[in-house]
Amino acid sequence: MAKRVLEMTSRELSKCLAKDFKAAVLSSEGRTIAAEIVVTAPPLIDGVSNVELAASFGADVILLNMVDVFNPRIEGVPEKYSTSFSMLSEFLGRFVGHNLEPVDPGLLPAGRTLSEESVKASIDLGSKLLVVTGNPGLGVTWSRISKGVELARKIAGDRVLVFGGKMHSGGLRTEEMYDLRLIEEVLARGADGIVIPAPYTVPWSLPENVSSVAKLAYRYDAVLMCTIGTSQEGAQRSVIRKIGLTSKACGCDIHHIGDSGYGMRVALPENILELSLAVRGVRHTYRRIAMSYLR
Numbered sequence: 001m002a003k004r005v006l007e008m009t010s011r012e013l014s015k016c017l018a019k020d021f022k023a024a025v026l027s028s029e030g031r032t033i034a035a036e037i038v039v040t041a042p043p044l045i046d047g048v049s050n051v052e053l054a055a056s057f058g059a060d061v062i063l064l065n066m067v068d069v070f071n072p073r074i075e076g077v078p079e080k081y082s083t084s085f086s087m088l089s090e091f092l093g094r095f096v097g098h099n100l101e102p103v104d105p106g107l108l109p110a111g112r113t114l115s116e117e118s119v120k121a122s123i124d125l126g127s128k129l130l131v132v133t134g135n136p137g138l139g140v141t142w143s144r145i146s147k148g149v150e151l152a153r154k155i156a157g158d159r160v161l162v163f164g165g166k167m168h169s170g171g172l173r174t175e176e177m178y179d180l181r182l183i184e185e186v187l188a189r190g191a192d193g194i195v196i197p198a199p200y201t202v203p204w205s206l207p208e209n210v211s212s213v214a215k216l217a218y219r220y221d222a223v224l225m226c227t228i229g230t231s232q233e234g235a236q237r238s239v240i241r242k243i244g245l246t247s248k249a250c251g252c253d254i255h256h257i258g259d260s261g262y263g264m265r266v267a268l269p270e271n272i273l274e275l276s277l278a279v280r281g282v283r284h285t286y287r288r289i290a291m292s293y294l295r
Contacts, residue, residue, distance in 0.1 A: 002020065003024055003027075004027045004028040004031075005024045005025055005031070006284045006287075009093075009291055009293075009295045010093025010094070010295065011293055011294075013089075013094055013095050014089040014093050014094060014095070015089075015090075016128070017128075018128045018129070018159060018160050018161045018192075019158055019161075021095055021128065021129075022161055022192055022193075022223060025223055025254060026223065026253060028253075030248040030253055030279060031280040031284060032255065033058055033059050033060050033061070033257070033275060033276045033279075033280075033288075034059060034060065034062075034256040035055075035057075035059035035061070035062060035063065036064075036065050036256060036267075037062060037063070037064060037074075037259055037265070037266050038050075038066050038259045039051075039065065039066055039067045039073065039075060040075055041075060041259075041263065041265030042076070042265070043075065043265075044261070044262065044266055044269075049074065049075065049076030050076060050265050050266040051064075051076075051077060051088070052077075054269070055092045056289060057269040057270070057272040057273045058272050058273050058277075058285050058289055059257075059272055059276075060288060061097065062088075062094045062095070062096050062097075063096075063097050063098065063099065063129070063131065064085075064096065064098035065099050065135070065259055066099075066112060066135070067099075067112070068109050069100075069111045069118050069121040070109075070110060070111035070118070071111060072084070084125055084126055085097075085098065085122075085125045085126040085127045085128070086125070087126070089128070093291075093293045096127065096128065096129070097128055097129025097130060097161070098122065098127055098129070098131070099131045099132075099135075100113070100114040100118055100119070100130060100131070100132060100152070101134050101140065102132055102140060102145060102148035103140065103144070114148045114152065115151075116155060119152050119155045119156060122160070123155075123156060123159055123160060128160055128161060129163065130152050130156065130161070130162050130163070131163045131165075132145050132149050132152060132164040132165075132191075133145065133164070133165060133167060134166070136168060136170060136171065137170065137171045138171070139170050139171050140170045140172075141174075141175060142175060142179065142186065145165060146185040146186045146188075146189050149162055149164040149190060149191045150189040153189065154190075161192045161223075162190065162193075163191060163192060163193035163194070163223070164191045164193075164194065164195065165183070165186065165191075165196055165225070166196065167195060167227040167256075167258065168197060168201075168202055168229050169202065176204070177197065177202060177204060177205070177209075178204065178205075178209040178213055180213065183196075183213055183216060187216070187217070187220040187222055191220075193222050193223035193224065193225055193254070194217050194222055194225070195225045195256075196213050196225075196226060197227055197229065197230070198210070198226035198243050198244075198252070198255075198256075199247055200239075200246065201228055201229065201230050201232055201243065202230060207246055207249070210246075210247065210250040210251075210252070211251055214251025214252065215251065217251075217253075218251065224252050224253045224254070225254040225255075226252040226256065227256040227257075227258065228256065228275075229256070229258040231258070231260045233257045233259070233260055233267035233268065233271055234267070234271070235271070237271060240257075240271045240274045241275075241278040244274075244278040245278055245279065255279055257272055273285065276288070
């Protein structure tokens with residue numbers, strides 16, 4: 001049986017292969033925490049980067065948003081560790097991934113746009129998790145996501161976990177968020193995981209809708225990542241607890257908390273902690289926070 005994320009040391013997290021991490025997540029039964037960070041934003045706290053802050057408050061996974069894979073820099077991180085995802089993973093003692101966006105060429109920098117070249121660059125940098133998704137206002141459809149997943153899977157093989165999905169509507173009102181037919185197309189094209197908004201984070205994010213996606217993901221042996229991506233990462237702790245517990249009950253494997261606390265950079269650190277405490281208690285939370293990289 002795979003070692004659970006809950007039991008992995010910081011060193012093991014940073015060096016874990018993609019396929020092994022998927023098994024570790026699934027065997028953890030809804031107790032893995034991911035924190036998303038805008039890498040271009042200045043640190044919330046002087047003297048420490050936002051990725052370090054998120055890691056120190058309980059995140060197992062650090063998901064890099066708005067990173068340019070052709071010119072990778074993570075604000076606040078020493079240059080030695082900020083130009084390679086594998087080096088950043090070692091620096092943090094965490095599993096590191098990033099977003100690529102399936103939009104038309106020229107709309108975003110090429111290093112943020114999903115393409116054959118950007119996927120290859122991601123692999124060269126040592127990314128272990130590639131999330132095909134879109135930032136607010138870009139209107140990324142499920143169709144674009146499914147095609148993007150297929151491209152990424154073809155190039156990456158099993159070297160990288162490929163997730164696909166939405167954290168919000170992206171400004172669209174032309175398709176349903178929890179349309180199982182559209183979501184199944186993403187899975188059929190090779191996604192290791194599906195990304196959807198967590199309960200109570202977008203309109204129609206009722207528990208029964210999230211649960212129906214969880215059952216579909218289970219049939220494909222895929223990971224379900226439920227996201228808090230609508231600035232509720234800056235809400236009261238009671239809101240975070242409710243979202244986390246409901247997500248877990250619905251079948252969520254990875255609990256994601258977004259990057260917009262006081263601004264677009266990192267969630268309120270105390271809410272990362274609250275999410276971890278809600279879904280796995282002080283035992284596993286404090287272990288993740290306190291464990292030395294030398295173990």
